[in-house]
Amino acid sequence: MQVGGNAYQVPAGRRDGNVSSAQxxxxxxxxxxxxxxxxxxxxxxxxxxxSDMVALSGAHTVGAARCSSFDARLYSYGPSGAGQDPSMDPAYLAALTQQCPQAQGSDPAVPMDPVTPTTFDTNYYANLVAKRGLLASDQALLADPTTAAQVVGYTNSPATFQTDFVAAMLKMGAIEVLTGTAGTIRTNCRVAS
Ligand code: HEM
Incomplete structure (x- = not known):
């Protein structure tokens, strides 16, 4: 998939870990x-x-999520265990129930930003303002008063989003960097050696 958007420079030379654990x-x-x-x-x-977290969540302007990642909002919300999430736009909710019918064997994926699914833009935040966030963790960023202003701010200033996103990505890329002889430098990035 080709994704339109933002290009930025990253520091090279992170050492790879020897182990990758799903747990x-x-x-x-x-x-x-x-x-x-x-x-x-x-x-x-x-x-x-x-603030980093709100900016990084903007990555959900591309890609897809499986129905099982959000169908609790469609079918088993609230104390009854059978409600629908009232913080979701009803038309969007209806469309998602079509795409994620209950009691089916498969678990299809739907775009996280149905407006511009392959463009790295601020539509993710515009969707939240329109109550069209896909994951509950997405919509929470608008519902929570401590994060709402940043969400709305990004819809008005895409350039601020791009700057903040890059800064937060660089910060995330520097988490727990392996140094010295820890980890390895791979000749084939898909093979742990
Ligand atoms: C804020 C907390 C986050 C939560 C709770 C979260 C959760 C999820 C979930 C549940 C999915 C769908 C997985 C599936 O159903 O297969 C997903 C997809 C994705 N997430 Fe996140 N995520 C978070 C933060 C991030 C961050 C920080 C990034 C990158 C900067 C990111 C990038 C992506 C991308 C690109 C996809 C789409 C993957 C694909 O299309 O296959 N997410 N996320």
Missing amino acids: EAGANLPPPTASVSRLNQVFGAKGLSQ
């Missing part, structure tokens, strides 16, 4: 149901601020 990755990733305070804990534990 370890799962323990460090927030669930798609996470609240802002949970997201802050997970990002904060890696030295990333709330």
Whole structure:
């Protein structure tokens, strides 16, 4: 897939780890149901601020999520365990229930930004303002008063989003960098050696 958008320079030369653990990755990733305070804990534990977290979430302007990542909002929301998420635009909710019918064997993926799915823009944030965020953790960024202004701000200033996103990506790329003889330098990046 070709993705339109933003080009920026990254520092070269991170050493690769020798082990990749799904369990370890799962323990460090927030669930798609996470609240802002949970997201802050997970990002904060890696030295990333709330503002970094809101900017990095803008990556969800490209790519797709499987129905199982958000269908609790369509079919099993709230205390009854059978409601629909009232913070979602009803037309969007109806469209998603078409794309993610209940009781099916497969688990299809839907675009996270249906407006411009392959362009790295601020439509992700515009979708949140229109109550069209796909994951509960996305929509939470508008619902929470401590993050809402940043979300709305990015819709008015795409250049600020791009600058903040790049800064936060560089910060994220510097998390727990392996140094000295830890890890390896791969000749084939797909093979641990
Ligand atoms: C804020 C916390 C985050 C949560 C809770 C989260 C959660 C998720 C989930 C559940 C999916 C869909 C997975 C699936 O159904 O297969 C997804 C996809 C994706 N996420 Fe995140 N994510 C977060 C932050 C980030 C960050 C920081 C980035 C990168 C800077 C990112 C980039 C992506 C991309 C590009 C996809 C699409 C992958 C594809 O199309 O295959 N996400 N995320």
